[in-house]
Amino acid sequence: MSTLLQVTNLKKHFPVTKGFFQKQVGAVKSVDGISFEMQEGKTLGIVGESGCGKSTTGRALLRILEPTEGEVVFDGVNIGKLTKDELRSFRTNMQMIFQDPYASLNPRWTVQQVLEEPLLTHGKNSKETIKQRVTELMELVGLSPQQAGRFPHEFSGGQRQRIGIARAIALNPKFIVCDEPVSALDVSIQAQVLNLMKDLQQKFSLTYLFISHDLSVVKFISDRVGVMYLGKLVELAPTDEVFAEPLHPYTKALISAVPVPDPEAKREQIVLSGDVPSALNPPKGCAFHTRCPVAMDVCKSVVPKWQEVSTGRQIACHLYE
């Protein structure tokens, strides 16, 4: 198994400006120094609360948003060092699937046009090849090619998401960022789309970065899970281990909040008090110490190190130092 993607100390800060001359008065630290690597053909799930920087991470990886700092090495290529034109052609390797199937398709374009866009942008294909490829793509994602002339509003949410997936795989990428691809869908449709994504992964040995706030979805699709809190990764481990034995206090609280489909089951739920602090002014030391049930003095002043505690298992917490 080879490493496809190596992320080192990735940061994305959004400047907060004030006044006519747009003087910078602060920064929202959406993603504040995260490091991880991804294995080819595997899925890394990223979970966390709203606003913890999951989606920003995905977009910064693809340079849809320019990262403030840090390195992303994709298959030996440092993405941050590519020029605009190099990046444009490099984009065939990495694509994205979006959360909202209603906003991710241009309402004025037919499915045919949506799926043609990536093919026309990269390489000069003949009309025939493009048409053929569009048919092929639609069949791959379980849509009838006869519907190619229809507009997005004539499809259901699940079908639109399939169109979004078809667009993402049109250029045969190796890596796809999936930004909450099923959270806008019905539970019954979620299962269909997730299964489709798994099938496609096997067929084309795709690597997914799967962003979600739904732990059961992540558990289903991921090989490894990363937990984010306020712009930082707090725990990264194989999926089974995270769910069986969470180490970080935040992960413990998250896992304990997953509903169990058994009314009789007795379980201990850890309810965190307070809200997520502002990313504009995150707490000193460990960002989680304000809500951590087992916080110590050291947590208030020293940032915990991101370290490996056992094979393939990384964590940032003073309890395990």
Next chain:
Amino acid sequence: MSTADVTIATAPVKKRKRKKTFFTLLLSNRLAVIGLFFIVVWTLLAVVAPWIAPHSPTDTDTVSKLQGPTIQHWLGTDNYGRDILSRILYGARISIWTGLIGVGISFIIGVPLGAIAAFYGGKLGNFIMRCMDVLLAFPSLILAMAIAASLGPGLISAMIAVGIVGIPEFARLMYGQTITLKEKEFVEASKAIGVKDSTIMFRHIFPNALGPILVHATLGMGFAILVASSLSFLGLGIQPPTPEWGAMISEGREYIITGEWWLVTFPGLAIATSILGFNLLGDGLRDVLDPRLRSSK
């Protein structure tokens, strides 16, 4: 189902989408057809004015001045005894052009400025939009007067003045539209695919922003004709005795009180119907260009 059946079933679906061209769609929209009718009629009248006008638009006839509608003068005569019908027909040539060109200038300059300001943002966007604010800060007529005065009186300078006055509104409108659209996921998807910025602007942002801008443009037509006529009233636009609808109304104003209503009513109706035509066409165009609104019609 055999293969033959499948091809028969699919063929019409594909044809329906591609063969339904823009114009057939436009002609199936009742509002647009009514609007188009008014515009075509006025354009034709403007073109054939020299042949169908019963009198000269500028010849004065003091004997028959301020006459109401008669067999000789269908729409009456003005205070110099000029035939109002002939003046309206000739005036169509000037007024419709002023409106079209004035709005055209505002559109061609304002829309790209707004789009660029919103798309790239930052210092450049801030600079462009603050310049627009400066333009907006002047009352439009005062600004138009200043521009027309500096260019020297005449039809062309009136058109340019009207055009410049309208720029900030188009820029603001496009700015707002672009700001919302560029955050949409389909724009991000195009970026992720590696589509060039200019292509994203032309193929994604502009078509989706067009609706409100088109409506504003058609409303702006009326405004442009009125500002141009105010300019001629002040002596900065079209020079008398050239017939122009707005100028005819301003000249005829004082006679309403003494009962000579035809001096303002008929040019007023001319302005109203031509602008109504543009507004209806604009609404129709917006509906036709948006696939979501198409099926309901």
